[in-house]
Amino acid sequence: MAIPLSLLDLAPIAPGQSARDSFAASVELARAAERSGYRRVWYAEHHNMPTIASSATAVLIGHVGAHTDRIRLGAGGIMLPNHSPLVIAEQFGTLGSLFPGRIDLGLGRAPGSDQTTLRALRRSNESADTFPQDVLELNGYLAGRSRIPGVRAVPTPAEPVPLFILGSSLFGAQLAAQLGLPYAFASHFAPDALHQAVAVYRDTFRPSEQLAEPWVIAGVNVFAAEDHDRAVEMRAEAYRARTRGMLTRGGAPADFTDAEIDAFLESPEGRGLAAMTRYTAAGTPAEVREFLEGFAKEAGADELITAHHAQRIEDRIRSVELTAS
Template sequence: MSVPLSILDLAHIGEGESVKDSFDASVELAKHAESWGYERIWYAEHHNMRTIASSATSVLIGHVAANTSTIRLGSGGIMLPNHAPLTIAEQFGTLATLHPGRIDLGLGRAPGSDQQTMRAMRRDPSSADRFPQEVQELQGFLSHESRVPGVIATPGFGTDVPLYILGSSLFGAQLAAALGLPFAFASHFSPDALEQAVAIYRRDFRPSAQLETPYVIAGVNVIASDTEADAQRQFLATKRSRVSLLLGRGRTFTDEEADMLLDAPQGQHILQMTKYTAVGTPSTVKDYLDKFVVHADADELIVASGVGDRKSWLRSYELLAEVSELSRRKAAGVPA
């Protein structure tokens, strides 16, 4: 692999699992990923989703950081319109102080929830319109130049936690370029605008104090297994699980019902979400990712796995690390 590999941990709560089980699995993955040579692990802010446990994102990051030593950890992302920039600066300033050099702050403007949940969070529906200004306000709180007279983030001030703009549209690309920040595109679930967004970002990028040249992280799904048949079985199970998550409204469909929905018009969107998915044996997955790096014009890949079985979930990341030689390269100081 010619670029660094990172992980997006969805903090999934599997069938028959508790929230605590999910947190334990995230710690286990992080410990392994650290030894396997992955660059970073990010966690996403979601709300009112019974199968995702990363809603208190900064708290989960702190827990995983306390149980690991070197791997970078961060948000992929914090949905900034849900929060006051000062609050996020204090949270991530605390994390960066406790775990120096290891904390990333990825920012998005989506709600991470539905309309009713937005109301429960007391979120202003128009808050997304202020996203560019709030990113800059947050940046000021984390640097030595607060944009709010008389207000300093403690902790946070002077920590210079690196910011990343997350997006699945051209807006995020344009903002990241204008502010001179790294850009992470959510092609693992929203693939349509990937090429155009990256092209705009690279074309319009303006150097900043944080970043001199453009830096693109592209999301991609990965299911690696020792056999092709097992990888395809896991992929089918993942698609069926998404049908229940996105269309079930609290109900879990049988396999037969899920397959029927996947074949129906409403299932086509779910299939489109998995457009960028590497499935198969390690060599097959590596070949796919090598091509995807070129296709996405990416400087780094962040991989996600929706596999429900914990053993297979961990094995997928292990096989990818082995075939990518991450551990050997990182130990030798060679770029992944």
């Protein structure tokens, strides 16, 4: 496939498995992506989610980095309002020093969790208001040009860690364009503003030291298998599990049958949930390739970051391999 492919790994914890199992799976997934020619693997910061193990994102990146050789690794993303820019600069300066030329830093302004967890993070709703200034402060630390007199982030990597702005609205598109940074749109779960955001980004982009021309990364869900029906079955299994998880958050009963989940997804509320994953490729390698090429053209994307959600790690690895074939 001509367009570069990358991988988003949420480090899911499957039923009956541990976080340690999840981390081992993430290593194998990254190795498969490396063998298959993917450009990068990103991990997302989420908190208080029992089925996602990527909360300590920088630690996970370091673990996977030690078990891979060439592929770029990064955060997609770090929710910067949860942290001080200095601490993130120290973490990613360390990663950039350990794995030169292999580390990315994607930044978002959402909390990555619910309001109660937000308070546990010692974060307020106003923290996101300083996101643009925090990005500039962080960039200064990583570039060895601190904006805070007398304060520097140690270590400072020999090769700058590139920044990416993540978003699902026009705010991120406008900020990425203003700062001259690559823009990654979360169309794999928040597709509504994709086309408008990409247009705004491209129309208002200003070149920077990091980037001369706009660069758009678009998220897309993928279920690839040798057999079409098996890929469709994997999609149904994964999205039922996702829906069941959302319905049972907060202690609701967990014993929904597949038929009950399917019925919910046909309801008005359920159709809204299902629409969040409208950009999903499911099928044989040829069918997936056709979908991704059409999606990239429609979205105006320079790169696709693919999220493979099959329940079994063996199926996710095979999906990664077949998508790149």
